[in-house]
Amino acid sequence: MTSARPDTAAPVPTAQDEVVGICQDLLRLDTSNYGDGSGPGERAAAEYVMGLLHDVGLDPEIFESEPGRASVVVRLEGRDRTRPALVLHGHLDVVPAQAADWSVDPFAGEERDGLLWGRGAVDMKDMDAMILAVVRQLVREGRKPARDVVVAFFADEEAGGVKGARWAVDHRPELFEGATEAISEVGGFSVDVDGRRAYLVQTAEKGLAWLRLVADGRAGHGSQVNDDNAVTRLAEAVARIGSHPWPYTLTPTVDKLLRGVADLTGLPFDAQDPECIDALVAALGPASRFVGATVRHSSNPTRLDAGYKANVIPGRAEATVDVRLLPGHEDEGIAALHLLAGEHVRVEEIHRDTALEVPFAGDLVDVMVDSLLAEDPGAAVLPYTLSGGTDNKSLHRLGITGYGFAPLRLPADLDFAGMFHGVDERVPVDALRFGVRVLDRLLRAC
Numbered sequence: 001m002t003s004a005r006p007d008t009a010a011p012v013p014t015a016q017d018e019v020v021g022i023c024q025d026l027l028r029l030d031t032s033n034y035g036d037g038s039g040p041g042e043r044a045a046a047e048y049v050m051g052l053l054h055d056v057g058l059d060p061e062i063f064e065s066e067p068g069r070a071s072v073v074v075r076l077e078g079r080d081r082t083r084p085a086l087v088l089h090g091h092l093d094v095v096p097a098q099a100a101d102w103s104v105d106p107f108a109g110e111e112r113d114g115l116l117w118g119r120g121a122v123d124m125k126d127m128d129a130m131i132l133a134v135v136r137q138l139v140r141e142g143r144k145p146a147r148d149v150v151v152a153f154f155a156d157e158e159a160g161g162v163k164g165a166r167w168a169v170d171h172r173p174e175l176f177e178g179a180t181e182a183i184s185e186v187g188g189f190s191v192d193v194d195g196r197r198a199y200l201v202q203t204a205e206k207g208l209a210w211l212r213l214v215a216d217g218r219a220g221h222g223s224q225v226n227d228d229n230a231v232t233r234l235a236e237a238v239a240r241i242g243s244h245p246w247p248y249t250l251t252p253t254v255d256k257l258l259r260g261v262a263d264l265t266g267l268p269f270d271a272q273d274p275e276c277i278d279a280l281v282a283a284l285g286p287a288s289r290f291v292g293a294t295v296r297h298s299s300n301p302t303r304l305d306a307g308y309k310a311n312v313i314p315g316r317a318e319a320t321v322d323v324r325l326l327p328g329h330e331d332e333g334i335a336a337l338h339l340l341a342g343e344h345v346r347v348e349e350i351h352r353d354t355a356l357e358v359p360f361a362g363d364l365v366d367v368m369v370d371s372l373l374a375e376d377p378g379a380a381v382l383p384y385t386l387s388g389g390t391d392n393k394s395l396h397r398l399g400i401t402g403y404g405f406a407p408l409r410l411p412a413d414l415d416f417a418g419m420f421h422g423v424d425e426r427v428p429v430d431a432l433r434f435g436v437r438v439l440d441r442l443l444r445a446c
Helices: 015-027 043-055 125-140 165-171 230-242 252-265 274-282 285-292 330-341 363-375 392-396 429-445
Strands: 061-064 070-076 085-091 110-112 115-117 149-154 179-184 189-193 196-205 207-216 298-306 316-325 345-353 380-386 401-404 426-428
Touching: 015 043, 015 115, 015 125, 015 429, 043 061, 043 070, 043 125, 043 149, 070 125, 070 165, 085 125, 115 429, 125 149, 125 429, 149 165, 165 392, 179 392, 189 252, 189 285, 196 252, 196 363, 207 230, 207 330, 230 298, 230 316, 230 330, 230 345, 252 274, 252 380, 274 285, 285 380, 316 330, 330 345, 363 380, 363 401, 363 429, 392 401, 426 429
Parallel strands: 085 149, 085 179, 179 401, 196 380
Antiparallel strands: 061 070, 070 149, 110 115, 115 426, 189 196, 196 401, 207 316, 207 345, 298 316
């Protein structure tokens, strides 16, 4: 008589089991975006994503805006297909990293002290990994999300999305048919406010204007008196713009955030008092880097270009300026920049993208809040404005309302905001596992 053979089938991994390994794999793929077409592109990462989706029986589509600049899209069928679809998206590119500045190899995906280190760990291969892990678990278990979900991984976000989300919106809009809302990066992370954990959901983002300042003058010998010097005129304009004290202006999202901080801390709130605003921003700890840049416009000169020899006065001088504009105040901000540039300096547009702001209300917001609080009871959830921008700007062209919601429960002393495009980017592995639990809840209910 033979005994029954034991069941040796390996257990099916869950999203919490897989998310750390997926994130490590993505971090090890160098997808640096230099903004000039010289980087490695996103193709290798897109093919990796395709493999993970094919593995569970999905049929994603990969497409390129140009060779190597690859994006991936797949649609999950929802339980109620009469409802508008949700777009769940991330980007596969990262900003470059100078290895000599880092404590670890920025493309090794090293786990150390309970954190994953690498370029993209917070921007945004952490969220890419969470999306992939949750989608794989959902399909394996035979579950459907509450409504159709368009899952997208875009190229080129770090250079404005022209070769990624913007290209997809302009050339493949049918991929997003029926979608009205979207979820992506830089929101849903926790901060410590006076000893209480608060999660910041991104409901707004500043507008973007990369501008070129051009001064023309009279070329000549460096030894001559020249009152029509292009470099001098440009330098004066750059100094005015870079040092301009933009006035504090609280948009509805920032107003609601700071009122929430006042409630949590007991600090006074006065929208007309800059010192009061500064105190409330400071109460957000490391997140004050983000929030402090959203109480007013900002204009930072980033490049200068003039001349070719020490004793030659050039006839032309140029500078670039990175301008971030508050939602609802973009036109007045651009008008002010033209005045600051002065009559002798032209302002040319290199790249422009709109500001976004939506109410911290509605069914999707309610589900985001409920999903967070189910995993972290007693926390607070507040809206905030992102000082940068996301691919939600491109999706907005199709009438899709975007939110930032990459849920992470973080240690109070982790300078999360400071790691975006910074050195020694890292994310706690426990935060990744927390994130997949929250995202799974959201897809069940949204």
